[in-house]
Amino acid sequence: MLITAAVPNVVIVLIIMAIALGGLMLAGSPMAWWYTIVAESWMVFNLAPVSAAEVHMSFLPALPALILAAVVAVRVRNAVKHKVSVKDLLILLCCVLGVPVVFTIIAWLMLWDAGKVYDVSPPNLAQALLRVIVLHLAAMAAGMGSRLWRALAKRYGVPRQIVDATQIALRYLGYLAIGAAVVFAVVFFLNISRQGEMMDEYPTVSGLGVAGLVLVSLLYIPNAIVSTAAVVVGSEFSIGEGSVSLFSAHLVPLPPLPITGGIPASAPSWAVVLLLVPLGAAIYALYKKRPSFQDVLVATVASAVVMFIACYLVSGDLGYYGATGPNLWTAAGLTALWMAVVGSAVAAGFAFVAWRAARTARVTVPDTPDSDAAEDDAPEAAAETDETPVEPEREPITDPEIVDAEVVEDEPDDSAPDAAADGEEGTPAEDAAKQQEEPEESEKHEESDEPEDAEEEKRGVAKPVSQQLKDQTGESEQASSSENSSAEGERD
Template identity: 30%
Template sequence: MVEDMQVLTSPGRPAGDEPVGDSLDQDVPRFRVLLAAALGPLVTGYAVVATLLALVALTAQHAIFSAGGVLLSAGPGWLAAYQVELGIGGHPLGMLPLLPTIGVVLLVARAAAKAVRRLRCARLRHAVPLIATISGAHLLFGVLISLFSIGEPVRANFWLAAVVPAAISGLAATGGVLRRFGTPQVLVDRLDPLAFRGLRAGLLGLFALLAAGALTLTAATALSARTVSSLFEPSFGSSFGLFLLSVLYLPNAVVAAMSFVSGPGFSIGSLDVHLIGYRGGSVPGVPLLGGIPEHAASWWPVLLVLPLAVGVLVGWSVRAVDEDPAARLRVVVVAGAVVGFGCVLLGTLAGGRLGDGPFDPVSVPVGVASIVAFCWIVIPAGFVAFFAGAHAPMRPVGSLEVEDEPEAEAEAESAESGDAEPEEPEPDEDVADPAEAEETEDAEDAEDSGDSEDDEDFDAEADAELGLDQPEDEPETEAAETEDKSEDKPETPAEEPDAVTESTEDSGDAKPAEDDR
């Protein structure tokens, strides 16, 4: 019985350690996950475009609904969602709506993130086949639509239809994967942390500028409510089509309003609108454009407060990034560069060709807009980040003087000692100390012996003057003893002249005393 239980139990996993819960994700084949991630956004996007076209065809007057026609027309509409320029009857259509583009990017990113979770990718490089599969599927689908459009009224360039959807889907899938894994460690190790902080601040500034443009567009539309309402057709079908067109092009209008608020403005054909100038022209009869004024106003420069406030916001957000003001200024410069690049990208996508009529082209001066946006971020944000951030505490004047004086005195003393005699290494001084001590002791002993000899000579002179009898041999004996003592004691250069002088004086004094006697 025990042997049977051992056979039934898996040798690679202990009994009772089986996974609890739904294990569907573990059993799903890898191919199915990749196929779902690649075809899911394609089918969903195509279905949404076909549904919108069907609604427009059903609600429009004098329109013949055809399921086949709607499905065929959805192909160029799908390419338009990926910003592929189309040709309608030989006329270019490059100004394409940004709202569908935002939708497909989010759709692809979500599909990629979900596939990474189901595939249980442990590292970022494991998701590279997933990104390649999604991008390759979009490339093939774009090529297929361009081939079916040959000979049709709405056509697409073969290379653009293949490359642009593949590039946009690849970037979107990469974004979804990075959202799952986070920033690659290679970039974290090699890039300055201040650069990442500047990137975040730049994205904040870009979204704030877009919010300022959206606020301006909303205010202009509200002030021109009568004009906007007059542009809608009486019939429901036509009004629905105009409303749908306005909604799809709403992000384009926000980008144009952002450019208007920051200064450079925008142009539609011969119409040129910016803060310090206005050149009139015809405007398409779309409710979204009903807020465009017919002439300039003297109060428009007041709107420059909005980008100024955005710059202050960016500076305030980075005031505590670093204690060094120079580091904060570098973050501000990075943020300004991000905003400038974002203006170039959004301005390029928001404009384009609009047929060959009076409304062609619709454009935003991306070069000027990027430079102006950079200045709107860097100048006010630099001031705020520099003065509102942390600074090193300044020392009091008194403390500076007290600390400087000892340093100056120490420098002067070291200079004098250096001029007087060169400094010796510490080990030599330590070695020389005992020798110097011995020499000092010998000199002191010599001085003591010299003093005792002087006392004896003085006593001898005193006895001679008093006339005391001394043996004749005594001076010789004393002289011999004196010579022996002088030989034993160390001779010092300073004491030898004194000894000679004293002996000479003694001899001179003694002779007159003997003569007197």
């Protein structure tokens, strides 16, 4: 687990060291700067604040941190995709958080030591560690996957509904990010003429400098997407004293970067139409899931938390501009509000449809067959009725020793030695046991001349009460067979 968590961070540090070393050799700068550059770059990769020449920067490009988090998530996914225990997860969590925290403390100490010689200073350690922990904790949660989260919820008795609703919230935020990226691209190309004006502010910049400006702008693309998402839900993006929203725009001189040329100087009247972006994202994330009101509540909370974390990581101080980035509370609150409103409407719609279906099923009477079909089926039904014998209705059994149509097996007895000689199917032991338990039945059968009754008596089969009544009514007809009955009685 330690190797799993350490490899991404070690690889990033080695890449930083290699790039810094190459840059110093190409520029002919002192090698003593190498340690300071590595420490500052590590802070940038983890979105931790940096300070140099009394300028504090915490509004940092999020693309390097996104790449690091993606690598960590993939490593975590490979470690837990097979069978894993809770103890393994705890150890992996400690490693995922512990390794970058140790590296951040080392980098902070390096900057603190370099501050004695160079014009740099270590950032606020608590703020730096908080950002590092939040970033890597999010990577850990993403790498675990929904399947493992469901297993953990089942183990600790947490309703699976929470995991499923959180997935709905993540899907909603994903669609919102796609819509925000499209909106930013359209606005950027509509203001493409301003890119030339931005580059004219660097009259002596070389080709390598232009490439550097373009590279920095590309690194800020995730920041632009998150900020645009905050704007389209109804919040605002602020940069120092300036601010931009769908309803108004008040700008100050922006940093001379090509990406800032995409920020409009004023809010057009049609910008309110962009509120359809969060509406469509919420509908598309919900309509296939048939959510309940409980699902909507959990998804609302989850979307607010995730949006707040994303806005927190892409906002901060931008040098002399001051606080820059989307407004945390309004962005998270409005994002959750869209989910709550749309989700409640969708859940109410599905609940109404289910109620109508249940009501219709209760009041609907099955259709009766046509009269012609009924007449055609009548002869067939009558024929079946004639052919099928009708069983007489059975009377309740009052004798506890008689079980209707059930063989009663008792212990064998030697009191019936003559039963085997008659060639009957019943065994002597069964006949003797039946004679001892049911003497009244034996007396009844002495007056009967039907061999079938005698055979049933020997087998120990008790006849139903209805059959016994028939036997009693037929005693007068059985007088002619008294000889056979007497012989059967003597045998008994």
